[in-house]
Amino acid sequence: MDARIPSSNNESPWLPFESRRRARDEKREAVLRTAVALFLEQGYHGATLNEVAKRLNITKPALYNYFRGKDEILYECWSIGNELVDDCIAETSAGGGSGLDKLRKLIVRYAELMTADYGKSLVRFDIRDLSEHNRKIVQTAKRRIDRAFRDYIAAGVEDGSVQACDPKLAAFAIAGSLNWIGHWFQPGGELSGRAVAEEFAIRLTEGIAKTTTQATSTRKTTARKAAAAPAAEKVDKPPRKGNATREETSEHHTRTAAGAAGQSKRARSRLR
Amino acid sequence: MDARIPSSNNESPWLPFESRRRARDEKREAVLRTAVALFLEQGYHGATLNEVAKRLNITKPALYNYFRGKDEILYECWSIGNELVDDCIAETSAGGGSGLDKLRKLIVRYAELMTADYGKSLVRFDIRDLSEHNRKIVQTAKRRIDRAFRDYIAAGVEDGSVQACDPKLAAFAIAGSLNWIGHWFQPGGELSGRAVAEEFAIRLTEGIAKTTTQATSTRKTTARKAAAAPAAEKVDKPPRKGNATREETSEHHTRTAAGAAGQSKRARSRLR
DNA sequence: ACTATTTATTACCCACGGGTAATATACGGG
């Protein structure tokens, strides 16, 4: 079975025989970090919970202390990625600048997200592996992201920083390039995530930017961190997703969404 | 179990109680058409062979007369898509024009492929669901496609039709946009595949085209693609992807790769 | 019509992996 050797290396909170008292959330997040990496590496269906557990020096059932099932883990991975994107959009929207400025800012941030695990989970995981309920949340959130791109482009067209074009198609084209990063980018290559992000921000907007005239101004600044905004979030843990078919009536699943579709803002923590 | 009603609708060669004598290849392709549609609709892992068979008015084991397993069906779907792309590249390379001309031509054709089932299979299916052997073929072919984009861009830079840029990143950006079409495009929407393709050909090259000055003439040329180079591809049939059980020696399923990595050119037919 | 071959069906097998039950161990508090 699992060797359970002291091994040494990694940073699992469950070092075989040691202080295993770390905060619950820390462990929960460790599960997600491990899971997202494995899911990306082997594919959601190719990865097993036993393997996830093994990498954490625990056994499969222990995972069920933190999640109701494999699909929930998948959802939570996705959810974290989504929060990161939401933050990008929030920051970008908060900052000033023309439509083009905002578009470029969003591209840079979004592109860089796509070079990291949680960002990749947004585009590499299949929505159909989620429960009906979570799938809807994801779909809604995806539309919101798409909306952000379109809105910036439309704003740019209106303020003159962007050429006249179909915002919908232009957004698809840009988002496609960016999302694709999540498929080919491998850390450790010749290009850093940052470099790719900045190159893309320029390349992808050259086609629609109004280069002639237009000073584009760009004050830079703006993007101040916008230091958080707590957001309570209170949730309990319902007894598993009812598994086979029928969906429970009321209670159950209260959580799920948490910050996903809502504000987000790094609130994920307590559960149960 | 399965109703086996005359139903009516679809074009399955196996109309319940009727002339089921159609040519083998026709049936084989019918399986692939059904499979690719189902795989796209429900995901490879979500779709079952029973469901594929049911849609064809046959039963699961009958599928094994045409394919060695689910993963081979997946591979064949992918393979057809790949042949279509190969044809695009071949045609584009054969035609004349500057690097930019060729790039645009390829974009239009490739984009349109992405709006159809077999094209989508190129970007929606997970390479990890294939056998080791087929996975390598797919990876090689993908690199070839990427190469085509890069070569056209590089040729364009050299002949002056394209701005100086990193062909690798530019190719990724363009391919990303195009591949993404395979994820969002739904036939029956407001835009036809053709319309999307042509819009993208323009939008995606505006960023790198040398609009100012440069007549795109410039002798240069160089980057001739060096028309093809056959590469025979000869493969025999290894005893199933490893897995359990032994495998028959000869006959049955000789095909496998066939034109996949090689020329393609609508050669798929004969088998056994 | 008889036979060989192809193609389909029914009835199975069984490995894999998600999920659960029963239980053991650690910890924190009174």
Place this chain on the structure above:
DNA sequence: CCCGTATATTACCCGTGGGTAATAAATAGT
């Protein structure tokens, strides 16, 4: 020190679905 709670383990269940064996029905050739 004892008890309750949180957390982990061992041992198990079992549905699903890919794949196979045995066999029947259709087809072609002579």
